[in-house]
Amino acid sequence: MKNEKTQVDDHGQKCYAFPNKPTPGMPVVIDETKCTGCNKCVNICTTDVLVANPEKGKPPIIVYPEECWYAGCCVAECPAPGALTMRHPLMMRVHYKNKETGEINRV
Amino acid sequence: MNWEDVVRESGKPMEWPYPVRYGVVNDVDVDVVVLGGGPGGCMAAISAARKGCTVALLDKAYPKRSGGGSGFDHWLNTPNPASNITPEDCVEWEAVTYKGYSNSLSRYIAAREAYDTLLEIEKMGAKVRDLDDDFKGAPFRDEKTKFVFCYDYENRFQFRVWGATFKPAIFNECLRLGVQVFDRVVATSLLTEGGKQGARVVGATGINMRTGEFYIFRAKATINAMSCHQTSWRFSTESIGLDMFKPNITGDGPAIMWRAGVELAQMERSRAAVPPGYEYPSYGTGNWWNTWHPASMVDANGKEVPYVDAGGNVVPVEERCRPRPGQKFIAERSRDPQYSKPTMLPDLADRIRKGEFVLPLYADLAGMPWYERKVIWGLMVGNEGRTKIPVLLNYAAAGFDAQRDMLQNYFTLSGEPYPSMDATLALGPYRMEAFGNGGEVVVDWDLRTNLEGLYAVGDAILAGNYYYHACATGRYAGRKAAEYALKLNDAPSIDTAQIEREKTRVYAPTERKPGKDWIDWKELRFAGARAMQNYCGGLRNEGLMKTGLKWIRDIKEEHYPETYASNPHILLRVLETYNILTIDEVILQACLARKASSEVLGHFRQDCPEIDPPEWRKWVTIKQADGETNIGELPLDFHGNLAGNYEAHNPDYKGYMKKKP
Ligand SMILES: Cc1cc2nc3c(=O)[nH]c(=O)nc-3n(C[C@H](O)[C@H](O)[C@H](O)COP(=O)(O)OP(=O)(O)OC[C@H]3O[C@@H](n4cnc5c(N)ncnc54)[C@H](O)[C@@H]3O)c2cc1C
Ligand code: SF4
Ligand code: SF4
Numbered sequence: 001m002k003n004e005k006t007q008v009d010d011h012g013q014k015c016y017a018f019p020n021k022p023t024p025g026m027p028v029v030i031d032e033t034k035c036t037g038c039n040k041c042v043n044i045c046t047t048d049v050l051v052a053n054p055e056k057g058k059p060p061i062i063v064y065p066e067e068c069w070y071a072g073c074c075v076a077e078c079p080a081p082g083a084l085t086m087r088h089p090l091m092m093r094v095h096y097k098n099k100e101t102g103e104i105n106r107v
Numbered sequence: 108m109n110w111e112d113v114v115r116e117s118g119k120p121m122e123w124p125y126p127v128r129y130g131v132v133n134d135v136d137v138d139v140v141v142l143g144g145g146p147g148g149c150m151a152a153i154s155a156a157r158k159g160c161t162v163a164l165l166d167k168a169y170p171k172r173s174g175g176g177s178g179f180d181h182w183l184n185t186p187n188p189a190s191n192i193t194p195e196d197c198v199e200w201e202a203v204t205y206k207g208y209s210n211s212l213s214r215y216i217a218a219r220e221a222y223d224t225l226l227e228i229e230k231m232g233a234k235v236r237d238l239d240d241d242f243k244g245a246p247f248r249d250e251k252t253k254f255v256f257c258y259d260y261e262n263r264f265q266f267r268v269w270g271a272t273f274k275p276a277i278f279n280e281c282l283r284l285g286v287q288v289f290d291r292v293v294a295t296s297l298l299t300e301g302g303k304q305g306a307r308v309v310g311a312t313g314i315n316m317r318t319g320e321f322y323i324f325r326a327k328a329t330i331n332a333m334s335c336h337q338t339s340w341r342f343s344t345e346s347i348g349l350d351m352f353k354p355n356i357t358g359d360g361p362a363i364m365w366r367a368g369v370e371l372a373q374m375e376r377s378r379a380a381v382p383p384g385y386e387y388p389s390y391g392t393g394n395w396w397n398t399w400h401p402a403s404m405v406d407a408n409g410k411e412v413p414y415v416d417a418g419g420n421v422v423p424v425e426e427r428c429r430p431r432p433g434q435k436f437i438a439e440r441s442r443d444p445q446y447s448k449p450t451m452l453p454d455l456a457d458r459i460r461k462g463e464f465v466l467p468l469y470a471d472l473a474g475m476p477w478y479e480r481k482v483i484w485g486l487m488v489g490n491e492g493r494t495k496i497p498v499l500l501n502y503a504a505a506g507f508d509a510q511r512d513m514l515q516n517y518f519t520l521s522g523e524p525y526p527s528m529d530a531t532l533a534l535g536p537y538r539m540e541a542f543g544n545g546g547e548v549v550v551d552w553d554l555r556t557n558l559e560g561l562y563a564v565g566d567a568i569l570a571g572n573y574y575y576h577a578c579a580t581g582r583y584a585g586r587k588a589a590e591y592a593l594k595l596n597d598a599p600s601i602d603t604a605q606i607e608r609e610k611t612r613v614y615a616p617t618e619r620k621p622g623k624d625w626i627d628w629k630e631l632r633f634a635g636a637r638a639m640q641n642y643c644g645g646l647r648n649e650g651l652m653k654t655g656l657k658w659i660r661d662i663k664e665e666h667y668p669e670t671y672a673s674n675p676h677i678l679l680r681v682l683e684t685y686n687i688l689t690i691d692e693v694i695l696q697a698c699l700a701r702k703a704s705s706e707v708l709g710h711f712r713q714d715c716p717e718i719d720p721p722e723w724r725k726w727v728t729i730k731q732a733d734g735e736t737n738i739g740e741l742p743l744d745f746h747g748n749l750a751g752n753y754e755a756h757n758p759d760y761k762g763y764m765k766k767k768p
Contacts, residue, residue: 046173051125086496
């Protein structure tokens with residue numbers, strides 16, 4: 001309420017009129033502290049889900065997440081350990097059961 | 108970081124990060140141009156380059172991993188020193204299984220040369236044998252050659268391979284041989300002599316999907332390696348990639364062929380499928396198909412769900428990959444009792460409903476012999492194209508241990524509406540192109556199409572599929588195209604009017620303003636899919652299909668011309684949409700032309716209910732001439748005498764099969 005005029009929310013974030021993001025919104029997650037911005041993932045990506053950052057040396061940007069084919073070629077190509085992780089969408093995370101204890105978990 | 112983060116950070120919308128060069132023309136002149144850089148296209152490029160040709164190779168993506176480049180696990184149908192299976196056997200099981208609707212011509216060529224092809228790819232650096240002795244002593248390993256096999260451990264003609272190593276090795280060989288690679292260049296049309304439909308092919312046009320630049324490829328021979336069509340029936344505006352069987356395959360190949368007057372066949376074939384958005388990760392659930400065969404299955408109480416053979420006998424784990432007494436051999440995917448593998452009970456769904464097995468089911472790799480567990484949850488899942496990172500590695504990181512845990516199965520009444528185990532699905536509106544053994548281009552013994560100068564490979568061939576087939580036919584067509592190109596003295600002349608027409612067509616979506624309806628490519632594709640579901644679904648008739656055809660044409664003629672492309676990526680999607688709508692038109696016309704129902708083709712007509720009447724045991728062909736649709740027919744055995752024709756067309760070829768008496 002207090003920021004009504006400047007359209008800034010309670011955390012100081014500007015509030016945009018964003019449209020809904022497509023689903024799934026984030027097929028791969030980049031750890032920006034580890035990414036070197038080499039763009040190897042951008043080059044290998046079969047459908048240009050990832051595009052190069054206009055600022056050289058900065059991490060790539062996910063622009064077309066709903067087009068991801070989920071083979072993880074980008075992850076296989078990334079030379080910086082832990083910089084790029086594949087994230088299967090939630091509805092695709094399957095369950096497994098420990099044969100001895102019967103405990104059930106989700107990947 | 109995604110685009111929303113960019114906006115938050117900079118306060119501005121993100122600009123297109125690549126230079127935009129609509130209308131800039133690049134002129135490339137080569138002996139052979141290969142359209143599509145999957146395994147088939149790359150092998151074609153290699154073989155043409157080895158013959159001394161200059162070669163250009165284009166692909167929508169970077170060919171190191173494009174097409175079937177992320178990996179695969181089975182190299183099928185390959186007579187080899189550890190086996191007594193012949194090329195004739197390889198052709199026969201498919202012809203029997205698909206009641207004649209399999210392309211014995213390209214299957215035979217592939218089987219004759221598959222072993223040579225495999226060894227050649229091994230030399231390029233791919234891993235095809237168990238050199239690390241991981242499977243020493245396993246019953247599927249040939250101790251002498253260190254090859255490892257699947258499905259039939261006695262007849263040994265279906266290899267398990269480290270398929271994720273193949274494409275990088277093959278692509279590297281392209282680079283080493285000086286093939287000119289145009290990655291992210293998308294073919295849009297074929298160039299023909301005088302710009303005429305049905306005339307000799309003299310090259311192709313393309314655009315770069317990042318910059319929008321235009322390409323003219325002048326070539327003496329052109330190879331179609333752009334694969335098949337898919338996604339005509341199944342599209343959701345979100346999870347688009349998830350629903351694709353293969354990335355970047357949007358019917359461009361067959362649509363480009365159609366516009367140029369190339370003859371296609373079997374375009375009416377399809378099969379039942381799940382609605383889009385509903386699948387679990389393929390091979391990322393416990394199952395008994397393909398990659399996972401012969402994984403043991405148990406129910407929620409640990410009770411084994413048995414494998415049975417075609418005679419209904421329960422088959423223990425040690426026998427699941429051995430022919431039953433009297434059976435000639437086991438072949439991948441065959442459901443014909445002569446070749447079928449032991450699998451789950453055919454009435455499993457009913458038994459579950461009656462309580463014999465309690466849901467959910469699990470794959471129990473932990474309870475299997477070490478070598479089966481290790482080969483499935485290792486070699487196979489580690490190389491199948493969509494499972495290495497997202498399944499094998501990610502599941503392990505999440506805590507799954509194949510030695511201790513059982514992976515849940517979601518087929519058969521338990522969540523995954525998978526076509527194979529639920530008969531009601533066949534009646535539904537969602538269809539899938541046949542992707543294996545589907546339609547596409549008719550070829551002769553040189554793998555040439557009906558147009559001079561144009562060849563086809565792999566999944567782009569009528570009823571073509573599988574990796575071994577793509578590589579072997581690619582290698583063969585590259586050789587044939589090179590021989591043809593080297594015989595021509597003069598570079599063929601290009602029709603400039605044809606190029607201008609294509610430029611206008613390709614750039615139109617960038618030049619118009621967004622229409623007031625703001626119809627974009629996703630809405631068009633959604634509508635096209637709905638038209639196919641409603642008018643060409645599980646049950647069809649003449650009136651329905653004619654309405655469907657009219658609807659598709661309305662979408663193409665009224666609404667497509669309003670679609671606006673705001674950047675080169677979206678331009679590509681708009682152009683792909685045009686191709687999909689074009690293929691929908693072809694499918695509907697082919698379905699109308701086949702005035703009979705067919706089990707194999709998944710074509711059920713209310714107005715012609717008799718299934719596979721003898722007079723319809725033939726292929727329906729379809730092509731354009733002077734802009735008009737021409738329907739024809741082709742005998743199922745158009746290949747003639749297999750060995751005789753192969754020998755006649757390849758008198759000088761030397762290889763493994765040639766040395767054999
Ligand atoms: C996940 C997965 C697993 C598989 N596993 C197996 C297996 O274990 N064994 C097996 O035998 N088969 C398997 N297959 C099938 C096998 O991968 C295909 O049969 C094979 O890839 C066909 O090769 P291709 O070169 O004919 O076509 P593709 O590999 O489909 O390549 C076609 C290429 O053409 C490009 N292209 C398309 N349109 C254009 C255009 N307009 N312009 C430029 N380029 C274009 C595409 O980007 C693509 O790279 C699998 C397929 C998938 C998807
Ligand atoms: S998984 Fe494949 S499609 Fe998705 S971002 Fe990575 S390379 Fe691109
Ligand atoms: S490949 Fe890895 S390090 Fe390179 S840009 Fe991509 S995420 Fe960053």
